[in-house]
Amino acid sequence: MVEKLTSLGAKVNECSRERQEALLEVKETRRKLAAVEEQNYRILKQKDAEIQHLQNCLLSMPGVQIPISSSSSNNLEFSEYSCEEIKAANFDFSDNFKLGEGDYGNLYRGKIRQTIVAVKILKETAFQGRQDFQTGIDILKVVRHPHLIRIVGDCSERGCILYEYMSNGCLADHLSCKNAFPPLPWYARFRIAAEVCSALQYLHSFMPDPIFHGYLKPHNILLDENYVCKLSDFGLFRLLSKDVHSESEPKGAFFNMDPEYLRSGEYSTKSDVYSLGIVLLELLTGKPALGLVKEVERALQNAHFDKILDPSAGDWPFAEATQMAYLALVCTDPERKKRPDLQPTVMKMLNQLRNMFAATNLGRLVESGGKSEPATEEIQVPSYFLCPILQEIVQDPYIAADGFTYEKEAIQGWFDCGHDTSPMTNEKLGSKNLIANFSLRSAIRQWQERGHILDI
Known part of the structure; x- marks a missing residue:
């Protein structure tokens, strides 16, 4: 009996030792992963800085048009995340990932599903409760406009909101x-x-x-x-x-x-x-x-x-x-x-x-006394190139049931707000179907290729 107890005790000690070794291996693996992630983060920041420098050079040249491209977060559908997923996205709210501090919470850069996002962590005393928070999120996630940042996820458990990431700061x-x-x-x-x-x-x-x-x-x-x-x-x-x-x-x-x-x-x-x-x-x-x-x-x-x-x-x-x-x-x-x-x-x-x-052609600059001055020739923007809602040149033109052509995201946002009337005539629309206006899109591209600047 004593020998059996001694043998069992030895086995328990051996298992305990192996468990401790396994824990140490897990900790070491986590440390190495954190080091790799930190190195990748530094490389990413360096690349962001290089891209920003090039874009800044372009920005200083008003005659150069920078094409509009969709952010990578546009490919991320709205999702609800657990508190553990949020923590994993930015290494438990590490200061290395903090983008800023606000009156009602902090903002972190995170990576979820291979996509860079901005994570707003509201102070625990700031939001009213999980149900009220979720009700508000359900409204905000359908708000879509070209000049409103898009919400791509939330975590009601922790009171945080995930936004598309903006690379050029505020x-x-x-x-x-x-x-x-x-x-x-x-x-x-x-x-x-x-x-x-x-x-x-x-x-x-x-x-x-x-x-x-x-x-x-x-x-x-x-x-x-x-x-x-x-x-x-x-x-x-x-x-x-x-x-x-x-x-x-x-x-x-x-x-x-x-x-x-x-x-x-x-x-x-x-x-x-x-x-x-x-x-x-x-x-x-x-x-x-x-x-x-x-x-x-x-x-x-x-x-x-x-x-x-x-x-x-x-x-x-x-x-x-x-x-x-x-x-x-x-x-x-x-x-x-x-x-x-x-x-x-x-x-x-x-x-x-x-x-x-x-509407001014800023493409031809006159160097004078070390200063770059825009040429004086002005170009009239055709009125039908402008979205009736945004009053901006449309990038993705679609025809609504009222016969007017709108920026797709703008008219879709109008419908999502609960409107069933025309933004132009205020009359009720027969349907909310949209038809792509390929001819107008082609006309705008041809106008652009002739040297006119669509976006400054």
């Missing part, structure tokens, strides 16, 4: 030239202003209730590989708890937020108009929001507005810059009822500013 980085991001030229700023307004207008038209952005600021205006802007953090009002909304000083967005909302706690579409006005002033001056409205007002009154225009943007067209400044001041009127509507007032004026230079 507008704030470019305005401050932070993290080696280059300044944006003035014509790109006019375009971005119109794109932001277009996205807000779409959110406000959502049915049955409008979606407020709520936190519009340069940090939430992201730029993709082609410097096309996309808004992030839209709709968080639907997800965050009332305690979060009642915070007296939301640090990052405080000076961009509607003063009436800060006083009353009541938000409206005109609150987003106020934030848009502040963003317009930041685009013009490159200055932070604090005290910016008063500074621009004084500059205009004292006839030295040209002195506060951001010099890193190049030689501003003064009349048009002044026009946008006055529009921004109207948008930031302290009284909400005095602010203009996005449609048609603000959208129309920003589109005029953007299209004024999108």
Whole structure:
């Protein structure tokens, strides 16, 4: 009996020793995998930097058109993920993968199903509960617009949202030239202003209730590989708890937020108009929001507005810059009822500013005194090249039942909002079927091949 017990004890000890060795092997394997992943991450960052450098060179040459390509995340269908999957995507929220810190959560770069994504981790005290969170996500995941970042997944267990990854950072980085991001030229700023307004207008038209952005600021205006802007953090009002909304000083967005909302706690579409006005002033001056409205007002009154225009943007067209400044001041009127509507007032004026230079042939530059100046010849953009909703040259034209041709993503987004009427005539549509307009697509390509610039 003693011998059997001794033998069993020896076997137990042997098994225990082998188990410890196996655990050590597992830990060593994990360490090696982490080291390999970290090395791959550094290589990927280096390649991103090289690509960004090349794109920055192209961006500094306004006559060069960068073709629009779909982000790799566009191939990722919306999915729900477990907390373990989210942790594995960025090595348990490692600081090496952190993209930024916000008022209501942190943003991480992650890799899921061989696709790079941005993972927004909301603070545990920020969201109201799993059911309310999921209800909000169900609404936001169908929101589609060319200038809204796409939600590709979520984790209700942890309260996090997965977005498509944007390789060129945020507008704030470019305005401050932070993290080696280059300044944006003035014509790109006019375009971005119109794109932001277009996205807000779409959110406000959502049915049955409008979606407020709520936190519009340069940090939430992201730029993709082609410097096309996309808004992030839209709709968080639907997800965050009332305690979060009642915070007296939301640090990052405080000076961009509607003063009436800060006083009353009541938000409206005109609150987003106020934030848009502040963003317009930041685009013009490159200055932070604090005290910016008063500074621009004084500059205009004292006839030295040209002195506060951001010099890193190049030689501003003064009349048009002044026009946008006055529009921004109207948008930031302290009284909400005095602010203009996005449609048609603000959208129309920003589109005029953007299209004024999108229609100009910037391909032929005249080198003068070390400066590159755009040629003076202007090219008229045919009106039927523009999407009636976005007022931008269509890339993927489709005909709706009302006979008008739209950008496919824009008209599809209109339908997804619950509309069954024509955006142009307001009459009920016989169907929601769409037909590709190959002839218009061909005409636009031929027009482009003749040397006209479609996207600046």
